[in-house]
Amino acid sequence: MLTVHSPAHHLHHGVELKDGTVKPSFESPDRADTVLARVRASGLGPVAEAIAQPREALTDVHAPRYVDFLETAWAQWTATGRQHDALPLVWPVRGLPVTDEPQHIDGKLGFYAMDAGAPIGAGTWAAVRASADVALTALDALLDAPAGTGTGARGSFALCRPPGHHAARAYAGGYCYLNNAAIAAQRAVRRGARRVAVLDVDFHHGNGTQDIFYERADVLFASLHGDPARCYPYFAGQAGETGAGAGLGFNANYPLPWGTDWAAYVPVLDEALRRIRAHGTELLVVSLGVDTFEGDPISHFRLRSEDFLRLGERIAAAGLPTLFVMEGGYMVDEIGLNAVNTLLGFEG
Numbered sequence: 001m002l003t004v005h006s007p008a009h010h011l012h013h014g015v016e017l018k019d020g021t022v023k024p025s026f027e028s029p030d031r032a033d034t035v036l037a038r039v040r041a042s043g044l045g046p047v048a049e050a051i052a053q054p055r056e057a058l059t060d061v062h063a064p065r066y067v068d069f070l071e072t073a074w075a076q077w078t079a080t081g082r083q084h085d086a087l088p089l090v091w092p093v094r095g096l097p098v099t100d101e102p103q104h105i106d107g108k109l110g111f112y113a114m115d116a117g118a119p120i121g122a123g124t125w126a127a128v129r130a131s132a133d134v135a136l137t138a139l140d141a142l143l144d145a146p147a148g149t150g151t152g153a154r155g156s157f158a159l160c161r162p163p164g165h166h167a168a169r170a171y172a173g174g175y176c177y178l179n180n181a182a183i184a185a186q187r188a189v190r191r192g193a194r195r196v197a198v199l200d201v202d203f204h205h206g207n208g209t210q211d212i213f214y215e216r217a218d219v220l221f222a223s224l225h226g227d228p229a230r231c232y233p234y235f236a237g238q239a240g241e242t243g244a245g246a247g248l249g250f251n252a253n254y255p256l257p258w259g260t261d262w263a264a265y266v267p268v269l270d271e272a273l274r275r276i277r278a279h280g281t282e283l284l285v286v287s288l289g290v291d292t293f294e295g296d297p298i299s300h301f302r303l304r305s306e307d308f309l310r311l312g313e314r315i316a317a318a319g320l321p322t323l324f325v326m327e328g329g330y331m332v333d334e335i336g337l338n339a340v341n342t343l344l345g346f347e348g
């Protein structure tokens with residue numbers, strides 16, 4: 001299958017709070033470099049660079065003023081004399097009376113973020129925009145490819161970095177700024193797909209994708225993730241979150257216990273895939289986080305490298321055109337192997 005990437009991801013490498021100290025983020029440039037090297041070494045297929053995309057594709061999913069904020073935050077931050085990464089310090093949590101965007105950049109940072117996990121540096125916007133370009137380019141390539149014969153399970157791989165699934169309509173968080181998977185799913189709808197599904201297999205619940213499609217019936221969101229009672233993002237991802245309004249019944253969360261291994265994972269995966277087929281899905285977007293790996297430094301499942309081959313096989317068995325969008329995975333030595341194993345398993 002085709003892999004799409006962008007070297008612009010190198011422009012972004014922020015900090016994060018680790019156990020009360022500020023350190024370089026786990027979400028590092030060598031992640032995407034490792035995956036790309038493994039794609040090339042594995043013979044998965046051709047590799048192409050992303051094509052720049054219109055800004056309207058971003059504002060078709062995200063609030064326009066949130067996109068404006070992302071684009072201008074670094075300039076506003078440095079105009080007030082700072083030169084390190086911009087991070088929020090105050091959030092409009094329940095109980096506080098002001099609910100609109102403040103004027104000062106320090107207020108805006110909290111208004112447009114769920115946590116302090118999405119730092120904004122000099123190159124962040126360029127990298128973030130390029131990451132969305134990667135997803136859109138890979139989606140277009142998939143939709144433009146000849147239908148072929150057989151099961152219908154054709155794929156393309158968007159090697160996005162930074163990731164996207166924690167980014168909601170109007171906030172960043174969890175290393176994510178623009179929701180690459182949602183932006184691609186929305187373009188699929190604009191290009192005529194009547195029913196789309198996003199299957200999120202990252203260890204962390206995809207709260208941003210859920211937020212974006214929560215009141216829509218055309219895009220089903222299904223996610224397997226660590227139970228938010230004990231796992232980030234803590235405040236979303238419970239099974240009772242099933243959608244709202246026209247979207248009621250089109251959001252499917254499968255929280256799983258700390259320490260879940262492949263044997264416990266696979267029946268739930270198959271249930272999610274059954275739900276996706278029952279939706280009448282015409283195009284599947286997979287938010288492919290490989291932080292479900294047993295060695296991941298910030299996650300708590302126990303999938304092994306060979307399990308990712310099986311993961312790809314199971315997804316292929318749904319028989320759908322499938323866009324894989326890179327999300328998390330932080331054991332850098334292994335994420336190339338685990339991501340590419342998923343894709344090789346899908347290819348059969």
Ligand code: SP5
Binds near residue numbers: 018019
């Ligand atoms: C895209 C994605 O996978 N985002 C994950 C964001 C997780 N952010 C919170 C991680 C907290 C980890 N604390 C680790 C402490 C290690 N001693």
Ligand code: ZN
Binds near residue numbers: 203204291329
């Ligand atoms: Zn994750």
